[in-house]
Amino acid sequence: MRDVAALARVSLPTVSRVMNGESTVAPELAARVRSAATALDYRPNLTARNLRKTGRTRTIGLVLENVANPFSSALHRAVEDVARSRRVAVFAGSGDENPERERELALELVARRVDGLIVVPASDDHSYLANEQRAGLNLVFADRPPQLLRADAVVSDNVRGAREAVLHLIAAGHIRIAFLGNPRRIKTAADRFAGYKQALSESGIELDEKLVQTELRGTNVAEAAEQATRSLLSDRGPTALFTAQNLITIGAIRALRDLGLHERIALVGFDDLPLADLLQPGVTVIAQDPAAIGAKACELLFQRTDGDTSPPQTHTIPTRLIPRGSGEITPGEPATLERARRRARAST
Amino acid sequence: MRDVAALARVSLPTVSRVMNGESTVAPELAARVRSAATALDYRPNLTARNLRKTGRTRTIGLVLENVANPFSSALHRAVEDVARSRRVAVFAGSGDENPERERELALELVARRVDGLIVVPASDDHSYLANEQRAGLNLVFADRPPQLLRADAVVSDNVRGAREAVLHLIAAGHIRIAFLGNPRRIKTAADRFAGYKQALSESGIELDEKLVQTELRGTNVAEAAEQATRSLLSDRGPTALFTAQNLITIGAIRALRDLGLHERIALVGFDDLPLADLLQPGVTVIAQDPAAIGAKACELLFQRTDGDTSPPQTHTIPTRLIPRGSGEITPGEPATLERARRRARAST
């Protein structure tokens, strides 16, 4: 910039004004500055600019579960689009469902002075952000609400979505409906289980704890789900499955396939899968709307950076039932089912 | 930081030294600084630090096709992991196969003074980065090589992968093998077509231009591929398809499904698909390794930021054939196929 000023024979502030498109510069000078900038191939250093200007960096941080997973990346894309419309760049990182890593990532982004932070939480204690929040950090939680901290949040309607899934299975004639989900200490998992219970009780069906598996976790949730599905099918006789998370759905499908039960046992999964419509049968799901969650979260964030100081709010994004075949299977004839189960038992 | 210095009754440089873990500070002073920092809940401003320190920002930029697509996001994740090990943060953005947008994104990241840039190019003219490169910008291209510019690149072995796909189909007995791909002006598309031709000629099969469709493009490539597949099948009688890109593979599968030909017409796709193993038949693919591409690209980038000034190099990452069923279908009995084709023609 100094070189540009020298070449255009003007002062630094004048160059600055031209670069920022301020109209209070004589056209002649502005032209001189512009041609000098072009000649020198000058590009302003946004980093330096932001140091002085309003203290804003025009960057936001995004802590995802994993940039490579479809739900996260759809959310990421929506955030990118909203941010780009404001010329704000986004740092994204993967917390890997690891509370410690979530914390490191979030604090690293804070140290880089992002104007705001969107976090898809892994941890169940966000009080480590209380100081930053007090110091003015704008903070929005997505997919799951914050815990031990008050802040804006955008979440799916987990209870209602799960309820709808189970009611859909009940409407197809199922009574013995298994639940496969993540540990209940995770808020979304707990909500989905609540929806399951609600649908059963509304329909006068008693909850059978033997049909419930809520402790699926670990580095390979899909595999845990596959095992759990095999074991449920071999001795507890559900005619339908409600799988409360996408990797769990995948594990369950694998198990059903291996057992040859995929056209006999009904399945509704929470969260959509890529290519779900091309499987046989197509996988009926309760689709979340990660793009809507991301867009809304980012809009809320910008409202805050724009100065909105109203109390924190939680937005709920509706889910949508997409029937594709697997959820419309009716309870099979007992004889055939019985045969299939014997096979299942043999191969466990 | 000033407050910390005041509270600890030391000078600014001393605080700076402690924050940077320099060992040349008396333990007593260091302790005082640390407790002052804790008391004031001080977090260093990385932005300011980077302005002075070596001119580095400890950030890199990543221009992807679309953060939400599986290939891009797997590559992104690998880059993140390599960058994180160096405490470098990454800005990622989506170029959407749009040359203008690629350019805007890349230049925006340059203005933010990233230490390096990894770009998955959409455009076929990267000369707009020549000035930056001359000014010291570290630049690595991934998935596709740069054009009109010399720089490091990491790409899949497209020719060899395509050749392997087609040889695999030939080995299963196919002679009439259709090619469906993106426009040849895209380097990777051209390479895959070259591999197709090479396999045919090696096997003494003459290229039939009527079986070749290389102009699949637009906002909905999958749909274009679906149409193209229908039309190829209805009147040009291939017994196998080689689909040279993932969305094209998806379109082709949809068409085969609709026509009831999915178990009769063989298919090998370039690039893997999520859940490809759960489809019926499983989809045989030439898998790329986006994680390896991303990791290698990021390592090359850091070699450059570390001062390596050797001539630009191009790294080639091998592909891998994954047989899952669709590519192992042998040419069906003519009679049945003939019937199926009549159906196809009727429904087009």
Added chain:
DNA sequence: CTGAAAGCGCTTACAG
């Protein structure tokens, strides 16, 4: 409308 001076929050020689 334009420029000389001060400052954003740090780090980097340079004395001591």
Added chain:
DNA sequence: CTGAAAGCGCTTACAG
């Protein structure tokens, strides 16, 4: 080992 001074590349009052 520690601190006073200068500076990174900009922007922001403040004069004129």
